[in-house]
Amino acid sequence: MIPAQFDYVRPTTVDEALAALRDGGDDAKLLAGGQSLLPVLRLRMADPSLIIDLNGIPELKGVREEGDKVVVGSMTTHYDVTRDDTLRQHVALIQEATRTVADPQVRHKGTLGGALAHADPAGDLAAPALALDAEFVIAGPNGTRTVAAADFFEDYFTTAIGEGELLTEIRFPKYTGWGARYEKFNRVAQAWSIVAVAATVKVDGGTISEARIGLTNMAGTPVRARSVESALVGQSATEENVRKAAQAAAEGTSPTADADAGSDYREHLARVLTGRAVLAAAG
Numbered sequence: 001m002i003p004a005q006f007d008y009v010r011p012t013t014v015d016e017a018l019a020a021l022r023d024g025g026d027d028a029k030l031l032a033g034g035q036s037l038l039p040v041l042r043l044r045m046a047d048p049s050l051i052i053d054l055n056g057i058p059e060l061k062g063v064r065e066e067g068d069k070v071v072v073g074s075m076t077t078h079y080d081v082t083r084d085d086t087l088r089q090h091v092a093l094i095q096e097a098t099r100t101v102a103d104p105q106v107r108h109k110g111t112l113g114g115a116l117a118h119a120d121p122a123g124d125l126a127a128p129a130l131a132l133d134a135e136f137v138i139a140g141p142n143g144t145r146t147v148a149a150a151d152f153f154e155d156y157f158t159t160a161i162g163e164g165e166l167l168t169e170i171r172f173p174k175y176t177g178w179g180a181r182y183e184k185f186n187r188v189a190q191a192w193s194i195v196a197v198a199a200t201v202k203v204d205g206g207t208i209s210e211a212r213i214g215l216t217n218m219a220g221t222p223v224r225a226r227s228v229e230s231a232l233v234g235q236s237a238t239e240e241n242v243r244k245a246a247q248a249a250a251e252g253t254s255p256t257a258d259a260d261a262g263s264d265y266r267e268h269l270a271r272v273l274t275g276r277a278v279l280a281a282a283g
């Protein structure tokens with residue numbers, strides 16, 4: 001279907017984008033890579049009267065180090081995330097997960113900020129962001145604020161980004177030397193996750209000293225598997241220990257049942273994939 005008619009602006013600074021948002025009010029929509037927004041427009045599930053294209057704003061693109069943080073501009077494409085050396089060295093988990101997103105075409109257009117702002121529970125980047133304790137920098141009419149990942153994802157397709165605001169940066173602490181793995185279970189290659197597990201662990205002399213685990217599609221928002229994390233700490237990274245700890249992976253989740261999987265099956269997948277992800281991350 002062809003989208004309903006809309007006006008289009010392409011600001012070149014964040015301030016211009018915020019002014020356009022203010023002028024457009026409820027009827028304005030931000031465009032990043034368009035990989036989720038355009039299908040929505042074509043299905044006429046939304047008919048904004050103004051599209052604000054963020055692709056002309058250089059300050060929203062790229063990766064940089066800032067002390068003990070790695071900062072990623074919201075308009076950095078999935079493709080650029082997968083190729084960045086700084087992320088490879090310090091935040092390997094987000095790269096691992098981004099490699100599993102869709103196909104090369106989508107990864108060349110889609111952006112980290114667009115995916116996180118969209119907050120699809122089956123999207124692959126929210127659970128790693130939660131596990132990594134990322135911070136979200138949001139610009140709005142009253143200036144800039146920073147929101148912790150634990151407070152950013154509020155519900156299905158709902159985040160802490162308010163009216164008149166836009167996501168400018170995602171800030172990751174450095175996890176230098178940690179192992180990382182994103183285990184994704186999907187129906188066919190390049191499809192969305194039925195369930196996936198994002199795991200990053202620090203291993204000292206064969207013992208797991210720290211662990212962070214996020215679950216994809218086990219609730220309306222990403223979920224942190226905290227019971228598994230604490231069960232792993234202090235354990236030697238053997239298959240038996242890891243699989244035992246992974247039995248707690250579905251605690252505190254509320255997976256949906258749909259045509260792909262029932263909720264019991266999703267819980268089973270969470271346990272199995274957590275074991276696999278942690279073992280792989282621990283090397």
Ligand SMILES: Cc1cc2nc3c(=O)[nH]c(=O)nc-3n(C[C@H](O)[C@H](O)[C@H](O)COP(=O)(O)OP(=O)(O)OC[C@H]3O[C@@H](n4cnc5c(N)ncnc54)[C@H](O)[C@@H]3O)c2cc1C
Nearest residue numbers: 030032033034035036037102110111114115117123124167
């Ligand atoms: C065929 C196909 C397969 C896919 N498979 C996967 C997959 O396996 N895993 C996965 O994770 N994703 C998948 N995706 C989605 C992909 O990751 C998209 O890139 C992502 O969901 C949206 O990012 P985008 O940059 O295209 O955002 P857009 O589609 O442009 O925007 C998405 C939403 O976020 C809002 N938005 C965008 N940027 C900002 C911002 N800076 N501040 C505030 N709001 C903003 C927009 O207004 C819109 O509501 C797939 C997409 C397609 C088309």
